[in-house]
Amino acid sequence: MIEVRNLTKRFGAATAVEDLSFVVRPGVVTGFLGPNGAGKSTTMRMIVGLDTPTSGEALINGQPYRTLADPIRTVGCLLDASWTHANRSARSHLKMIAAAGGLPDSRVDEVLSLVGLTEVAGRKVGGYSLGMRQRLGLATAMLGDPEVLLFDEPVNGLDPEGILWIRRFMHARAAEGRTVLVSSHLLSEMAQTAQDLVVIGRGVLRAQTSVEEFLSAARSSVLLRTPHVDEFTAAAREEGINATFDPEEGVFLIEGLPAHRVGDLAASLGITVHELHEKRASLEEAFMALTDQDVEYHGQETTR
Ligand SMILES: Nc1ncnc2c1ncn2[C@@H]1O[C@H](COP(=O)(O)OP(=O)(O)OP(=O)(O)O)[C@@H](O)[C@H]1O
Ligand SMILES: [Mg+2]
Structure with missing residues (x-):
C-alpha cells in the first residue's frame, strides 16, 4: 500500500506537486496519469525518498521510505532504465545490487528468469536493446521480492511486443497481491493495463477512480x-x-x-x-477534458 498525503514539492518558485493525496491499494495495477510536466516523476521520487517533499508525506506500508527497516525487500522501482553500467553484464549488475542489499545470489537467477534474460545474462548491458534494458530494470526492481512496485513510464519507446510483455508482467505482479503504481502519458495503454487511475495535472490531483468509472463519467x-x-x-x-x-x-x-x-x-x-x-468518449477524450487546462505547452492552433 502506498499513501500520499498532502504532498507538495517546490523547486524555487515553481510548484511541481501541490497538496497531492491519493492511496494505491494492493492487488491491482494503478495507473498514474498526467501530461508531460504534471509531476508524476517528482511524486514517484518522493515516494522512494529520492526527493524531499517541501511538505506532506508519502508512506509505504505506513512508513516513510527512509525509515523502512529493509527497503529492498519492501519496495522495488524502475525510475530510469538508462542508469546501468554499459560494461557490466546483466548478471554482474544484479549480483552487485543483491550483495549491497544483503540478498542471496540465488535471487539473481530467479529474477533473470522472471524477465526472460537468462540466456543473455552474461552479455554486456551496453549491447542490450531498449526492451532488454527495460527487462533488466524490472529484474532489478524485483530482486528483493518486494510487495510494493513503482514503474515510471516503463513502456516508453518499446515496440508493441515489448509493451504487451510489460503489461502482462504488471498484471502478474498485481495478481500476486502486490501494490503496483505505473506512470504513463499513454492513455489508451493505461486503459488496458490499469484497473485504478490517479490522474494529475500541474501537480494537482484531478481524479482518483477506476478505469471503468473514468470512462463512464466521460460524457456518453x-x-x-x-x-x-x-x-x-x-x-x-x-x-x-x-x-x-x-x-x-x-x-x-x-x-x-x-x-x-x-x-x-x-x-x-x-x-x-x-x-x-x-x-463512449475514449480515454484520451476523457483525459483531455480533465486535464486540458493543465498542459504546460499548448501547441498553436492551426488556422486555415
Ligand atoms: N530538479 C528540478 N528542478 C526544477 N524543476 C523541476 C525539477 N524536477 C522537475 N521539475 C519541474 O517539475 C514539474 C514536474 O516535473 P516531473 O518530471 O515530475 O513531471 P512528469 O509528470 O514526470 O513529466 P513527464 O511526463 O515529462 O515525465 C515540471 O514543471 C518540471 O520542469
Ligand atoms: Mg516523468
Missing part, C-alpha cells in the same frame, strides 16, 4: 439512425428527451438515456432502426 451519448426523423423528433420532444438530429450524418444523438431505453422508445413508436449504439 447514444447514436440512433432511423429513416423516421419526424416521428422520433416529435416523440423525443413529448418525452422530454434530449435528442439532437445531425442532418449531415443523418443520425440522432441522445443524451441522458441508455441505448436500450432509446431502442424501447423506437419499438413503441413502431419505427425502423438502422443503427443504435452508445458512443
Whole structure:
C-alpha cells in the first residue's frame, strides 16, 4: 500500500506537486496519469525518498521510505532504465545490487528468469536493446521480492511486443497481491493495463477512480439512425428527451438515456432502426477534458 498525503514539492518558485493525496491499494495495477510536466516523476521520487517533499508525506506500508527497516525487500522501482553500467553484464549488475542489499545470489537467477534474460545474462548491458534494458530494470526492481512496485513510464519507446510483455508482467505482479503504481502519458495503454487511475495535472490531483468509472463519467451519448426523423423528433420532444438530429450524418444523438431505453422508445413508436449504439468518449477524450487546462505547452492552433 502506498499513501500520499498532502504532498507538495517546490523547486524555487515553481510548484511541481501541490497538496497531492491519493492511496494505491494492493492487488491491482494503478495507473498514474498526467501530461508531460504534471509531476508524476517528482511524486514517484518522493515516494522512494529520492526527493524531499517541501511538505506532506508519502508512506509505504505506513512508513516513510527512509525509515523502512529493509527497503529492498519492501519496495522495488524502475525510475530510469538508462542508469546501468554499459560494461557490466546483466548478471554482474544484479549480483552487485543483491550483495549491497544483503540478498542471496540465488535471487539473481530467479529474477533473470522472471524477465526472460537468462540466456543473455552474461552479455554486456551496453549491447542490450531498449526492451532488454527495460527487462533488466524490472529484474532489478524485483530482486528483493518486494510487495510494493513503482514503474515510471516503463513502456516508453518499446515496440508493441515489448509493451504487451510489460503489461502482462504488471498484471502478474498485481495478481500476486502486490501494490503496483505505473506512470504513463499513454492513455489508451493505461486503459488496458490499469484497473485504478490517479490522474494529475500541474501537480494537482484531478481524479482518483477506476478505469471503468473514468470512462463512464466521460460524457456518453447514444447514436440512433432511423429513416423516421419526424416521428422520433416529435416523440423525443413529448418525452422530454434530449435528442439532437445531425442532418449531415443523418443520425440522432441522445443524451441522458441508455441505448436500450432509446431502442424501447423506437419499438413503441413502431419505427425502423438502422443503427443504435452508445458512443463512449475514449480515454484520451476523457483525459483531455480533465486535464486540458493543465498542459504546460499548448501547441498553436492551426488556422486555415
Ligand atoms: N530538479 C528540478 N528542478 C526544477 N524543476 C523541476 C525539477 N524536477 C522537475 N521539475 C519541474 O517539475 C514539474 C514536474 O516535473 P516531473 O518530471 O515530475 O513531471 P512528469 O509528470 O514526470 O513529466 P513527464 O511526463 O515529462 O515525465 C515540471 O514543471 C518540471 O520542469
Ligand atoms: Mg516523468
